[in-house]
């Protein structure tokens with residue numbers, strides 16, 4: 001089978017497995033170990049709480065980001081269009097899945113081309129860090145410029161590659177390539193994990209590599225080691241729980257760097273979003289639940305985010321925060 005066909009089949013398998021199997025970590029994202037200090041006499045109107053924010057220069061109605069999911073197949077095109085349309089209607093960010101397929105076969109560009117349905121949305125492209133050395137700067141630039149995007153996510157998926165039968169495990173020179181890219185592109189580069197989390201040490205390295213933001217994508221949600229295990233029918237499960245829980249990863253990352261941080265990896269409700277923002281995240285990111293809603297259609301995605309926004313507003317009311325600045329600056333989070 002040629003390389004394009006392998007990538008296409010893999011993308012289809014990933015969607016099918018994520019929709020049909022239990023692909024989530026057994027361990028939690030860690031936010032249950034933190035609690036807000038309840039504020040018994042709020043001095044604000046819950047209905048007037050302002051959830052607007054800005055991320056890398058662009059306005060968002062809500063601090064939410066649909067993190068990378070897919071691209072490269074007919075089904076992926078439909079999912080990307082549904083999600084981009086929903087992101088535009090809600091006013092949140094959207095990330096395309098890995099664009100490797102589009103670099104291998106330019107006719108697949110249309111499966112990622114969502115600017116038409118999301119003219120004002122912050123849209124990020126996506127490519128694997130370990131694949132970067134295969135491409136020249138012109139090709140990397142084209143991922144963003146050909147689709148009129150706002151940023152490029154470089155995904156770090158060492159655990160997935162390590163357990164994938166055909167995975168890329170030669171990572172020498174990848175960090176240098178990220179630095180070369182971050183310095184020469186005129187769009188922001190976001191370093192992004194895929195469910196194993198970023199430690200303080202890695203966050204510092206990424207900042208030194210000049211990335212503009214970090215999506216920590218910690219453990220507690222989708223486990224890519226598990227997904228790959230289903231794909232290869234392997235019984236090697238000792239790495240299924242590998243990764244830094246999202247709450248711990250977030251704390252370590254914001255202590256180490258002052259660039260914007262997206263908290264993702266198993267974020268499933270508005271209370272977890274509130275905790276992540278109070279702990280220093282700029283946005284909260286979601287993948288698996290959004291994919292499931294996308295298969296039901298645009299309205300289902302919009303309703304999902306409306307529910308998350310209501311939950312976030314409720315948490316903010318109970319700590320007397322009338323906007324996200326107040327939530328971030330004046331809120332006490334306790335260890336329970």
Ligand SMILES: Cc1cc2nc3c(=O)[nH]c(=O)nc-3n(C[C@H](O)[C@H](O)[C@H](O)COP(=O)(O)O)c2cc1C
Pocket residue numbers: 014015018067068069070096097098126153154155156192193194195217220221222264265266267285286287288289291
């Ligand atoms: C079906 C599916 C495909 C994904 N594909 C990509 C990808 O191409 N690039 C990437 O950076 N992350 C990819 N991810 C990872 C997510 O963006 C996210 O980091 C991870 O799933 C953890 O978030 P969650 O627990 O909310 O799913 C994918 C996730 C899912 C569910």
